Amino acid sequence: MNRASVLRVGIGILGVILLAALPLLNLRIPGVLPGATYEPGTLQLLALCLLIAGLALSYHVLFGLAGLLSFGHALYFAAGLYGLAIALRHWQMSLVSAALLVFVGATLLALIVGAVSLRVSGISFAMVTLAFAQAGSVLVARNPGGLTGGEEGLGLDITNIPESFVGVVNTRNLYWISLAIAIAVFALVTWFERSRAGHVAAATRENELRVRVIGMQPYLVRLLAFVTAGSLAGIVGMAYLLVQNGAQARATSADFTLTLLVMVVLGGVGSRWGAVIGGVVYTLLDQRLTALAGGEFIQSLPAILRVPLSQPLFLLGTLFILVVLFLPGGITGTVARLRSGGSVARARATLEQAGGAESDGMEVEAR
């Protein structure tokens, strides 16, 4: 190991220790966090940030690494979320066996849907994944046999949950669980990216034809990336259930998948830290803008300003458009560019790479 990587590992360990110690500290960041870091409300928000960052990381495996633009990634998150809620409430399973069952279920779901939708690529793939996610959304809304609770959502049944994970007093335990899951997802994604399969997935994104020519199967590697991303999303979904104390129908909606895409692009496509930062920033913005919308300042504005400003999704959507237009490479890309003094063109190239085979085909066609 050279000095730079030792330094990086050191900073990483320090960061983890700091994050793990947050529930014991009295830190306040006005405007960003609603209160001191030891308060349950703040801890819940932080836990949410960590889980969403984990989810964004799982989406990074699809979009950033394998170049698969999926619009249905929320399906596996929702499978974990609702699967665990149903197993706990309706089947009265113990937490561990329920979690194992749901993990297997979410992975199988990703395997089946991935096997079908990877038969097409590019834009068709995006639409097909969207259609499957919509089927999941309709299923949850229909509330078959009273399983999912329909629009109302499904509360967490705490009969079989260890006491240390229940109640406001134990929010810090949930926070530590979320932190552990976020770190585990990060480690797994790093491992996958550096494995042989990860390299082939990246190569498939860059140039599918070449991968075929050397005699490898892009389909299988893509499927592996799809299933990996899906099962990770399922795990995050299960933790989300514990932290949020229930499953809401919103998690299955197409909007939720789109927000995942927004996070990854906001943070910077193609970088793990980009996904993490995007997830955290998005979650914080979403929470704070919602709080701000109800505040006196916004409510006192004339209607023409008040109506758009009181819709967090309007502001986030607009911010997203601006980032795509003017800050290619997102937050991490811009920081890297400022540090190296690189050009906008190079950052654009990074984003285009994530477009993968589909946009390559287009360029060839255009020439």
Place this chain on the structure above:
Amino acid sequence: MSTVLLLAITGLGLGALYFLVASGLSLIYGLMGVLNFAHGAFLMFGGYAGYEVSRLIGATTWPGFAVGALAGVLTGAAIAALTELLLVRRLYERHIEQVLVTVGLALALGALASGVWGTDAIIITGPDWMSEVTVILGARVPNNRFLAIIAAVAVLAGIVLFLKFTRYGLIIRAGVENRSMVTALGIDVRKSFTLVFAVGGAAAGLGGVLASQYYTIVSPHLGPSLLIFAFIVTVIGGLGSLTGAAIASVLVAMLQQFVNYYVFGLGEFAVVLALALVLLIRPRGLMGRVAA
């Protein structure tokens, strides 16, 4: 028998709505390779514009409805043209970013509509004829179904005639076939990009007005839910193919209606299953030209 007929005509009406959305999507994708996620928002704003304008003139009168429909068409076309000019054009030839921009726009416009008109559905009234039924061979068919069918057929005919017999239509058809060749011949294809967006937006705006009559509500969810089915229709029909979109709209809507009635409301799942089958057997769709 009368049930089958009712389901068939209602299915045709729903298929007409799907086609009004899918035609624009398909044209835009065919010419520019842009998957327009904001298409549902064009539809939704068309529906709201129709509602507001016909309320001013008198929602239950025919002139009110007609002017409202016109307002919906114009709103859809205007938003679509602006989208192309201000956002999509800046990202010329960068397909993934174009999709991302339309995704952002869809989110922002959807939220804006919720802010202005509220998240709850608004109940729509139309001319009395709309909510009445016509009895055909014992089937009591709501009249708004017929209007949707007639409008979709008119739009299909209009677009086909426009593409076949006008100079702009010729340029668009040539552009879909081989864009670089058209550019090489000294024709500015980009003008037709705006035109195609406007035409697609107008069809979506009309779709919005008719969809709000069909469901008798207008809500921020109107766009996204129809958009997803329109996506399925365009994939099944073959990306970029107008005829494919027309055939697939009818097939998908019929399947949805019949399965919904006979198999405990599983229509949406049947449609997704059909999509999966089409992809497994024929990945390029019914009328798609090249493998997607």
